[in-house]
Amino acid sequence: MNFAPTLDVNVNPANPVIGIRSFSEDPELVTDLGVAQIQGYQDQQVMATAKHFPGHGDTDVDSHYGLPIIEKDLETLFEEDIAPFKEAISAGVDAIMPAHIVVPALDDSGLPATLSKPILTDLLRDELGFTGLIVTDSLGMSGANVVPPERVPVEAIKAGVDLLLNPPNVELAYESVLEAVNSGEISESRLDESVSRIVQQKQDQGLFDDPYQHPDGLDVIGNDDHLSQATTIADKSITLVKNDNVLPLQMKDDVLVVGPNIANANMLEEHLNVRGFNTSIAHTADAPTEEDINAAADEAAAHDVVVIVTHSAHLSEQQQQLVTALHSVGKPVIVTAARNPYDVAEFPGVDAYIAAYGNRAISHEAVAKILTGEVNPQGLLPVTIPDHYEFGHGLSYHIDATYMKTFVSQLEKSGRLTDRTVIRTMNVHLSAVDHFEQQERSDKVVQHMNSFLQMIDMFTRSGQINEDVAQVLEAHASEVIESWEEG
Template sequence: MGFSRLRYAMVGVTLLALVLGVAATGAARSGKDAPSGGAGERRVVERVLHRMSLEEKVGQMFVTYAYGDSVEDTDPEMVAANREAHGVDNFRQLIERYHLGGIIYFAWSGNVENPHQIAGLSNGIQRAALGSGAGVPMLISTDQEQGVVVRVDEPATQFPGSMALGAGRSTDDAYTAAAITGEELRAIGINQNFAPVADVNVNTRNPVIGVRSFGSDPDLVSGMTVAQVNGYQRQNVAATAKHFPGHGDTDVDSHTGLPVINHSREELEEIDLPPFQAAIDEGVDSVMTAHIVVPALDDSGRPATLSRPILTGLLRREMGFDGVIVTDSLGMAGVRQQFGDERVPVEAIKAGADMLLMPPDLDLAYNAVLDAVKSGEIKKHRIDESVRRILILKLRRGLFQNPYVDESKVDEVVGIEEHHAAADAISNRTVTLIKNDASLLPLRQNTGAKVLITGAGGYPGSPADGAERSTLNSFATAMEEFGVETEVYETGTNPDASRRSTAVAKAQNSDLVVVTTNKAWTSGNQQQLVKDLLATGRPVIVAGIRDPYDIAYFTEAQTYLATYSYKPVSMEALARVLFGAVDPTGKLPVTIPTADDPNAVLYPYGHGLSY
């Protein structure tokens, strides 16, 4: 037996010995019994902690990405990208050099090609982690919020996302969506989801949250958040409530700027904090910080990620959270305005963070934390506190018991017919009919009518974008099942005069027009397209396939629905609602204000028509 294989075998024996007597900790838990851990858990964790070097402990506090579809991907482009990003060739070298506690998957880094590939990558990462350093299994995370934020796409089961679930009002549906998502993630080796979003979206011009939130009512958001925490964690996937202390009332994107939340302490306790408190009370494994300034909580101008009064004072001491605090990406502009990249991770730890997500220069960040410990700026016991929480989380999610997945059984879990049926049923209950003034709906079936489907697709970009084609083509296919003839003409999210005129010409030769909008409240050209189509005199149905607020910018439209999502599962549900195969039961989970006054109500929270 070679040295590396012998070492791996010895590590496996060590881990097995550690979990003897505490195997039950690997069982799925909601987390209500999670905060401080039992005696068996503490013994396991202390043994692992005791054998770790300082370098290994600090490494456990970092989570980042690597390029490639396997742990030792040799594709020249992937190797070059890894060298530029981290100075290594692949995942294995990255893990061995920095003793990472977590890896995060993205589509842009080539990690999520298909379920079998993902499962193989996850197993390779776990083998690399267990075969190096202290032999601690890896947290493998992603952002699978569903709806508009998805990293693992089809054939994995897709759901319409948070605001759509808010429109459906069913915590049972929210739980089911999370449980199915969690089951499929765990089957491919992803054991931590950076979801659910616990932000209360009370700002209709919020550029970064919007439909990622369950809605604008704290009670609704709290109930949905709790349901999804349980759904994920009962599948042994760590849930993450984000973005603390609440990113719902901002018109600045923290990816590109530093938002300021000017809520009073009373408003924070009434609006923003309840969903996080509900998640904490339910035993959520982790909470993600927001790069937002909240003067009522900390008047220093520091974003929450770097604020000790917010993370330690409020989240830890007042709200009683003893799980893992993970930062949002440290590469975002909102956290990089006051300190250099070498200081940000140090300040985050001093504030109370446990895991540091995606620093822009991992080597700089890692060594900055090491230097801060060696100089005494950060005490060793402070590092131990964070690593202890991380190890407890890993133990509770069964990673010490068995971090691997059975690659031969992926197809028995991911995207199975039962899961798709559940997604369809849930999506049917989310579509909201906001306006039916012309009594155009429900449409008659089997008429052979010619229907033009036009407008924006799923993602910003040109009409040639494959994702946009998928959005409207899937809708057209679903419409044709009801006996109509369709023509699809993409205009994109910023249709110029030429594309608008072409759409108008096609509309004049159609019996019915369905125009989809995607954040038209930010696009004058989308607004003009809708108005031009309405001026043709043809029957026009407008469907907001992302933010429901678009109707305020073309109130002359007589028929308007909201799906809150452009995923095919939502577009198919929209077709069923249009033809009356499904009664629209969704209710607005937000208030829609008028276009010129955010305080004037156009359609109230809870509005929704039915047939």
């Protein structure tokens, strides 16, 4: 069972808990991608759980630490927040996880959805027709603890919950429910309903006949094909939001990479270094101190370009101060947001801005490819950045023969391309393409770039260039051909 996907529609930039866990601010996009994820899981016999019903996307309070209240009217709730869950139910989602949020338009009792019979039974079961499992979010979160600890599991079951997730005190939860059954507050038939749903799900999954996964099945995890697909997805997701002619980076530049520890800026620095760039790293605390900021500013003065990796800086005044201080040094500043894409709203004057949507190695490598021009960015913003950038905004580089010659030079300087014959042949070929581009001879450009592709294939088969370099050059050449064929 997987407690995913997240079907929250993130319309609030100040949301401290959902953010990139949501697909988008667009209910239709959230629905399409969420249902596809559900179908993907369930096609592979993994139970999916749509969360966090009836929608945690418009909060500015983290339900791990407080109790969010959603002040929306019914029409907006159904059009914006509940719509993806309706489609998930139609698609046969196995389970739904309610949120620890208060929604007065659905239940004016002040109880969170987790403990709300009007939301879980009257709306989710009766009105929307959901017959699968209802599993709580962690009961250790503050948003669930609005009644005494012994009452939380009882009220959840009375509201319509089937499974209690992570009660802080399992023995207390068990004894409290047992006492409620013995006293008649919870009927045995009510428990039987949940047991029946749980058993039915297990039976549908074949867990009674074959409860264990064969060890050989684990070989598929992290296999080369899956890692390759993940890399492609990451490369395509990165969004170049702003570029004042500072990207791609130039090989001659000394690059300082700065960021709070939580952003894993060291991973980006390593991937730039592997690509032959002269780099240094400056770490800061997650909330950079004045000492961190001053030290980073001093370091920035000794470099040509500064790359700052942020992590939800729109919610961190200290990270905002870090970016402002480094920008004031007077060197080009490139910010890459390793979590929520809204950070640029706090420092719109930076020279370039990239939304990476993640702080793991695969995202940092994808950003490094964008920064160095290895990959042409094609990601689009899934949300609006208020007063700055619209939903769907995204920039790309203009790939032409001159761009490709510069990139070949970078490959040579980084040691990724070493055969002098190959380098000379490529440059001669690209110079000819550049000549025809200047003359706007689209037929000649396309003809010569197709020949370039054949040449790359020949050099790859002979072992003069490796597969990774070949794929990059082929992608660039194909973009040149496509742009001239489209006119």
